[in-house]
Amino acid sequence: MDAAALVTPPYVAGPLRLEPFPALMLTPARVGHPSTGRAFARPYKDVSARLVRWEARGLVTADTEPALYIHEYSSNGMTVRGLVGALDVSRRAARAEDRAVLPHEGIHPTQADELADRMDEMQLNPAPILLVHQGTPGLREVLAEAARREPDRAFADRGGQEHRVWAIRSPATHAAIAAELADSRALIADGHHRYAAYLRLQRRRVGEPDGPRPTDLGLAMLVDQGDTPLFLGPIHRTLTGTSLDDLRDAAETLGLDYHEEGQAEAVHALSSARLAATDGKRWAGVSLRVEEDEAAVEVLHRRILPALPHGPAAIAYHHTVDEALGRARPDSIAVLMPAPSVDLVHRIAEADRLLPEKATSFQPKPSLGVLIRSLRDAAPARP
Structure with a gap:
């Protein structure tokens, strides 16, 4: 839908x-x-x-x-x-x-x-x-x-x-x-x-x-x-029709730091203000400018995705890293997400805001x- x-x-x-x-x-x-x-x-x-x-x-x-x-x-x-x-x-x-x-x-x-x-x-x-x-x-x-x-x-x-x-x-x-x-x-x-x-x-x-x-x-x-x-875990994404170059261009447009690095470095740096992405061969980290009481998944969906020069034609959701990595391709990148804290989700809900679809996995x-x-x-x- x-x-x-x-x-x-x-x-x-x-x-x-x-x-x-x-x-x-x-x-x-x-x-x-x-x-x-x-x-x-x-x-x-x-x-x-x-x-x-x-x-x-x-x-x-x-x-x-x-x-x-x-x-x-x-x-x-x-x-x-x-x-x-x-x-x-x-x-x-x-x-x-x-x-x-x-x-x-x-x-x-x-x-x-x-x-x-x-x-x-x-x-x-x-x-x-x-x-x-x-x-x-x-x-x-x-x-x-x-x-x-x-x-x-x-x-x-x-x-x-x-x-x-x-x-x-x-x-x-x-x-x-x-x-x-x-x-x-x-x-x-x-x-x-x-x-x-x-x-x-x-x-x-x-x-x-x-x-x-x-x-x-x-x-x-x-x-x-x-x-x-x-336990509140993340739900990762794969973006069909989008490449790492598209993600780099979107990050540059928004003034975000995009840095290509090895898999271990990208995954280790994953945090409430940093995403990791891969096309199955190359890896990159994207540092986010997260506002107070804002979740990383909101930055991805409300700022980064609209700034992509291509795609995504579809978004798939994955509860495990292995599932997401299994779908990574040069034209379908996997984006590994940090999990928001329960307190943050509660504050967002108290503020009468909704998170994007498939944002949390309790x-x-x-x-x-x-x-x-x-x-x-x-x-x-x-x-």
Whole structure:
């Protein structure tokens, strides 16, 4: 899709609220299984019935009463703990200071509409969006206390992740969590289009009879970045139809330092104010003039790319250096990017700016199927 079609998703108004819901949980043998994703594929209207059949076969467990859930998962030596609940998306922020959820990337409206249609047909939120925030000491203590008992579920999935899940059912604990979250602002780490789909589903139901609606909520995992942080990595680019000479010309036009050097020197010098680029044979570093609270990826997309004399005819995105280098050619250069800090991304979002598409990669993400939310049995939001 054309990047010009990107728009800012609406802002949800505070207070930030995660509501209890009765979770659907796949059996450990299905979590992380290659076939699990296909269970949520076309025809989407058959997905709910498919899960009912799986439940009859013992492949799905349905919780009998609403809960908030602590989900702790470990992958490649990293452990992340998140609070999973149904995010209240029923109110829109009229002022910047009212915002409770902060997107940092734009969305394609058509893609968000398609996701909303799928969730409507499935009557499910199949996976939580990932949110990050700085938890209060009080919230950390409440969650630590809940996690001191034995987990309700503990298993290793087929993809190698290890999981522990605690269900929190006490109304008093729910109230304590709500009080600690009330003044929080959460940054969307993963799931911008699903977040936008939640908002579209909520708006579609506004004209229906009064009362809480399941679509007033959307499944989310809230991670305390100060406790068990997600890792924020870069997403590298290849620019098709662009050469290193084009990059040099753009840098000279902008008054930026372009210096050809060896691979080791270029990669070693990669920083928040310096890019590395290669055509597979030659290597270069480009020093950037980065403004305060500006990310390197913004400089690349908003200043360097428009100054290129040729291309890019297309931009491809890569989560690893090896993937990017594998696409490098004399007429298709790989650009290695530094990762912005989480604090910088949060400041950019607070300033009501969006980063270019595919600017961040928060890792690790939890396997699909640990906690699913049905729209048929969802608990309504509190008044």
